[in-house]
Amino acid sequence: xxxxxxxxxxxxxxxxxxxxxxxxRSGPTSAGRALLAVDGGVPAHRxxxxxxxxxxxxxxxxxxxxxxxxxxxxAARGRDVVQxxxxxxxxxxxxxxxxxxxxxxxxxxxxxxxxxxxGTSALIVALAAVGVGPGNEVVVPPYTFIATASACLFLGAxxxxxxxxxxxxxxxxxxxxxxxxxxxxxxxxVHFAGCxxxxxxxxxxxxxxxxALIEDACQAPGAAWAGRPVGTWGNFGCFSFQESxxxxxxxxxxxxxxxxxIETVWSLHNVGRTRGGAxxxxxxxxxxxxxxxxxxxxxxxxxxxxxxxxxxxxxxxxHLGALLERVPGIEPLLPPAGVTAHAWHLLPFRYxxxxxxxxxxxxxxxxxxxxxxxxSSGYTLLSDNVALRERAxxxxxxxxxxxxxxxxxxxxxxxxxxxxxxxxxxxxxxxxDVASIAAAIEKISxxxx
Numbered sequence: 001x002x003x004x005x006x007x008x009x010x011x012x013x014x015x016x017x018x019x020x021x022x023x024x025r026s027g028p029t030s031a032g033r034a035l036l037a038v039d040g041g042v043p044a045h046r047x048x049x050x051x052x053x054x055x056x057x058x059x060x061x062x063x064x065x066x067x068x069x070x071x072x073x074x075a076a077r078g079r080d081v082v083q084x085x086x087x088x089x090x091x092x093x094x095x096x097x098x099x100x101x102x103x104x105x106x107x108x109x110x111x112x113x114x115x116x117x118x119g120t121s122a123l124i125v126a127l128a129a130v131g132v133g134p135g136n137e138v139v140v141p142p143y144t145f146i147a148t149a150s151a152c153l154f155l156g157a158x159x160x161x162x163x164x165x166x167x168x169x170x171x172x173x174x175x176x177x178x179x180x181x182x183x184x185x186x187x188x189x190v191h192f193a194g195c196x197x198x199x200x201x202x203x204x205x206x207x208x209x210x211x212a213l214i215e216d217a218c219q220a221p222g223a224a225w226a227g228r229p230v231g232t233w234g235n236f237g238c239f240s241f242q243e244s245x246x247x248x249x250x251x252x253x254x255x256x257x258x259x260x261x262i263e264t265v266w267s268l269h270n271v272g273r274t275r276g277g278a279x280x281x282x283x284x285x286x287x288x289x290x291x292x293x294x295x296x297x298x299x300x301x302x303x304x305x306x307x308x309x310x311x312x313x314x315x316x317x318x319h320l321g322a323l324l325e326r327v328p329g330i331e332p333l334l335p336p337a338g339v340t341a342h343a344w345h346l347l348p349f350r351y352x353x354x355x356x357x358x359x360x361x362x363x364x365x366x367x368x369x370x371x372x373x374x375x376s377s378g379y380t381l382l383s384d385n386v387a388l389r390e391r392a393x394x395x396x397x398x399x400x401x402x403x404x405x406x407x408x409x410x411x412x413x414x415x416x417x418x419x420x421x422x423x424x425x426x427x428x429x430x431x432x433d434v435a436s437i438a439a440a441i442e443k444i445s446x447x448x449x
Contacts, residue, residue, distance in 0.1 A: 026281060036197070041394060043371045046372055081296045088303050106228065111258060120150070121289045133155050133157060135156075136155075136158070136183060138186045139161075140190075141192075153392060156395050156398065158167050161383040165411070169192045171202065187213055195223070200226055214237075216236065225340065237257070247306055251295070270289075314342060317344045317427055328449060333347075363419065376423070
């Protein structure tokens with residue numbers, strides 16, 4: 001999943017949130033409503049939001065050490081730095097004694113990780129490792145970044161879209177079950193916004209049907225469902241370290257897994273080599289999808305402060321979510337009971353135009369930006385994407401199959417129409433600044449409602 005692109009810039013003026021009746025500069029409007037900033041009033045928030053990424057001197061020193069050592073390539077001496085990051089990242093997602101069981105890990109095998117070039121390449125090698133290819137179908141949600149669907153297209157397979165759960169906008173297990181056909185090879189739930197999908201139900205479904213389970217955890221490092229970290233419920237977990245992500249190296253990714261499966265991933269990402277094998281020994285056809293030592297050093301440095309940042313995002317999301325629940329027409333997506341750790345890459349919420357005088361989402365986002373709060377309209381519906389449909393049809397035709405008919409996805413369609421996202425860097429702000437987000441939305445509600 002790619003970067004969040006707020007509809008506006010990250011800087012806005014900082015003052016105390018406006019109160020009913022306005023102030024000397026904004027002036028009151030009818031019924032004591034403060035004049036909106038988009039109409040010339042004073043913004044509810046002024047000043048910059050926390051930047052992202054947040055480089056530190058430790059980051060610079062870690063990368064400089066690798067630069068000076070010349071250990072840049074992970075196929076040569078640079079593999080030491082990359083391997084160290086892979087161990088650290090795997091440890092972050094190692095299930096503890098309180099983790100819920102999964103039928104994909106009956107023996108409790110240790111988790112390993114392979115660092116790759118992007119979240120997209122993580123999905124491709126994970127799907128390839130479970131044998132996805134021409135003639136296969138892969139069940140995916142339609143409300144996600146295009147890579148979730150395009151990864152299987154690169155392998156000659158076809159994505160089949162199943163609707164999402166209204167409470168999380170993650171893949172709905174019942175919808176996924178209904179989308180399975182004799183051609184289905186794998187199911188790819190997406191942990192949208194950092195919130196885990198219902199992995200208990202999805203793991204049972206895939207195991208019972210003999211399907212591979214690949215978790216798209218690109219937005220969810222450190223998240224967990226029922227005490228078990230994401231990326232450990234199925235065959236593989238796929239992560240992204242693109243610049244907007246909560247753990248960033250500009251670009252990059254990782255695959256988590258166990259046993260012979262993760263060894264296959266390692267071979268596929270390293271031009272078909274095997275660990276400990278000859279330099280020119282290629283046991284299978286693979287690609288060069290290796291992370292560099294420079295990126296690994298940067299990620300290892302950031303891992304040290306990742307737990308504190310995650311805790312800060314979680315606290316801010318809890319506080320802000322409670323405030324937003326009080327605003328008519330705003331429905332924040334708060335984690336259901338099964339979520340034991342949420343990564344909060346985004347704080348998504350539903351916008352109901354009817355509660356805002358019929359004003360469309362675009363008008364709302366412009367007004368919110370004018371109040372000093374950058375937000376995004378989020379994903380478009382992948383099941384409507386012409387390029388995906390054409391490539392899927394071509395892949396199906398190559399094996400003499402009909403392209404699967406698109407089923408209804410009403411929940412995803414509603415999210416694409418009226419969903420809004422707040423990016424994770426806003427959740428790293430001071431408490432009064434986080435509260436000003438709710439104050440800005442409430443100010444718009446009073447003016448338009």
